[in-house]
Amino acid sequence: MTGSARDGRRFARAESETPCVSPTPLTVISALDHDSWTEPPAAREARVAADSLERGDVLFFPFLDFEIDAGEQALFSPAILSSAKNASFHPVTARVGGTRVEGNDLDRLRGLMARFNERANALVRSLAPAYRDHLQVGRTSFRPAEIAGRASWWWQDDTRLHVDSFPATPVQGRRILRVFSNVNLEGKPRSWRVGDAFERVAARFARTLRIPSPTGAAVLHLLRVTETRRSAYDGLMLQLHNRMKRDADFQACSPQMPFDFPAGTTWMAFTDQVSHAAMAGQYEMEQTFLLPPAAMLDESRSPLRILERLKHRRLV
Numbered sequence: 001m002t003g004s005a006r007d008g009r010r011f012a013r014a015e016s017e018t019p020c021v022s023p024t025p026l027t028v029i030s031a032l033d034h035d036s037w038t039e040p041p042a043a044r045e046a047r048v049a050a051d052s053l054e055r056g057d058v059l060f061f062p063f064l065d066f067e068i069d070a071g072e073q074a075l076f077s078p079a080i081l082s083s084a085k086n087a088s089f090h091p092v093t094a095r096v097g098g099t100r101v102e103g104n105d106l107d108r109l110r111g112l113m114a115r116f117n118e119r120a121n122a123l124v125r126s127l128a129p130a131y132r133d134h135l136q137v138g139r140t141s142f143r144p145a146e147i148a149g150r151a152s153w154w155w156q157d158d159t160r161l162h163v164d165s166f167p168a169t170p171v172q173g174r175r176i177l178r179v180f181s182n183v184n185l186e187g188k189p190r191s192w193r194v195g196d197a198f199e200r201v202a203a204r205f206a207r208t209l210r211i212p213s214p215t216g217a218a219v220l221h222l223l224r225v226t227e228t229r230r231s232a233y234d235g236l237m238l239q240l241h242n243r244m245k246r247d248a249d250f251q252a253c254s255p256q257m258p259f260d261f262p263a264g265t266t267w268m269a270f271t272d273q274v275s276h277a278a279m280a281g282q283y284e285m286e287q288t289f290l291l292p293p294a295a296m297l298d299e300s301r302s303p304l305r306i307l308e309r310l311k312h313r314r315l316v
Contacts, residue, residue, distance in 0.1 A: 056274055124268070134295035184281065195276070
């Protein structure tokens with residue numbers, strides 16, 4: 001790595017191109033020259049990278065490509081999906097879901113996602129060694145469907161600015177860290193919008209966020225709507241996710257900017273913190289990690305602690 005997350009190329013602009021938005025601070029796209037999945041950066045650079053992530057930046061690796069084997073190219077079609085969005089890989093069980101392929105093609109798809117899981121795991125652990133012993137590795141996804149024009153309900157519409165929250169799998173305050181690679185073989189970019197700082201977004205909606213009932217959380221778990229009981233934090237984050245997506249004024253006029261991630265590039269962010277929307281693009285690899293706030297360099301910057309300050313109570 002020849003540049004740090006804060007000292008390298010910065011792609012954030014002073015204001016959004018949306019005409020009704022006044023100039024305010026935005027999410028920063030910080031470009032790093034680091035081009036290896038496995039080789040560690042210098043210790044200071046690793047600390048600066050983790051600090052940048054925790055500030056709410058998107059770390060962008062313009063020279064870090066995830067290579068696709070020739071035999072895997074036949075998988076690059078939305079026809080492989082049995083769900084609307086993505087095929088998934090569970091690292092613990094090696095189970096593949098969301099696909100209709102079988103036999104050798106299923107083995108190739110499993111191998112593709114398992115390889116990305118390994119690469120992303122190595123990247124995060126080398127780039128943020130402070131997190132190394134605390135990461136929980138989540139699902140790996142392959143997204144071969146085009147985002148633009150995809151029909152969905154508003155709460156499922158990822159072209160609307162949002163922060164991530166998992167309705168069925170409560171995180172109990174843990175951070176959601178994701179690594180993405182644009183593997184489009186035709187050279188098309190992955191187009192995002194990024195928005196304002198989490199604390200500002202959360203403060204905007206704070207009065208409308210209601211502490212959920214513990215009884216309701218117990219019922220949802222009993223009915224197997226959720227894998228575990230939702231904490232108050234999970235309930236508030238899901239409300240925030242939905243209010244952001246449903247608020248037309250917020251979508252049109254909140255601070256935001258577009259950014260295209262070219263084919264052959266990689267990026268990562270705490271997506272429970274970074275307001276983001278995926279506007280267009282086809283063929284993406286994605287890896288999810290969970291991280292306890294206590295493992296952060298500064299856990300006061302976590303959504304959990306921010307929401308606790310806004311609601312004046314503990315949430316997990």
